[in-house]
Amino acid sequence: MMQTQLVVSLFGKLDVVQMADLFEIIQQQNCRALDSHVMTFGSRLEMGLRLSGNWDRVTRVESALHEFAQKHQVEMNIYHEQSPEGREAxxxxxxxxxxxxxxxxxxxxxxxxxxxxxxxxxxxxxxxxxxxxxxxxxxxxxxxxxxxxxxxxxxxxxxxxxxxxxxxxxxxxxxxxx
The missing domain is CATH 3.30.70.260 (ACT domain)
Structure with missing residues (x-):
């Protein structure tokens, strides 16, 4: 089955509880967080995620992430990717x-x-x-x-x-x- 991937970038004021909520949203939509990276710059946090799931689950998680970003007033960018076919060794x-x-x-x-x-x-x-x-x-x-x-x-x-x-x-x- 073809997996769709989302690359998500978040920037704003988030605490550890809110980050846990974010991962719970991903899990609730039956998507997987393949990669994640978090850095703090003063009081701001930057978070990068790569998510995977079938297209309908990815669509649902994308909507949930938009709601999350609006609720917590963080900037968010989302990019759609297809799973890499065969990678060079x-x-x-x-x-x-x-x-x-x-x-x-x-x-x-x-x-x-x-x-x-x-x-x-x-x-x-x-x-x-x-x-x-x-x-x-x-x-x-x-x-x-x-x-x-x-x-x-x-x-x-x-x-x-x-x-x-x-x-x-x-x-x-x-x-x-x-």
Whole structure:
């Protein structure tokens, strides 16, 4: 049976009880939350979800989500997706890098991934000032999918060369999520 997917993005003031209510709405409509991600920015929360179900259940959950967003006065965007047919074989990896705060670290690492034909699944950055330091650091973490056709040893060498050129401490390791 063909499964329809919804990609849902919510932004606003939500607490943990309201987030639990949101997941209950999804379950009540017999849909599944395949992926979810929550981040707080001050008093605001951003939540991303990927839901799956047959088309009539997805239609029902979409209506319920619109009601939820209106009731709690949060911004919401919904995108319809079809389930991926056959995915290319990939190796899931995690890239970590840390160095002096610079706006071009994320851009440089993203350009590197594009040149290597690597897909980005998730990326986050966090700037902070360590204790007893006047310098601000930035930490980057990216979950990527490396095509199995890519030469892994060369990819790692090129990644570490880039990080050396940017003066970053870095690590790459297989993802433990699969």
């Amino acid at each position: 990939v190796l899931p990896y995690v890239l970590d890098a840390i160095g002096l705060e610079s706006a071009d670290i994320a851009a440089a690492l993203l350009r590197f991934c594009v040149r290597q034909g690597v897909s980005l699944r998730e990326m986050s950055t966090r700037a902070y000032r360590p204790a007893r330091s006047v310098e601000r650091l930035i930490q980057l973490r990216a979950e990527i999918d490396i095509p199995t056709t890519c030469h892994l040893g060369q990819f790692k060498t090129d990644f570490f060369d880039l990080c050396d050129a940017l003066n970053l401490d870095a690590a790459i390791e297989p993802s433990r999520m699969y």
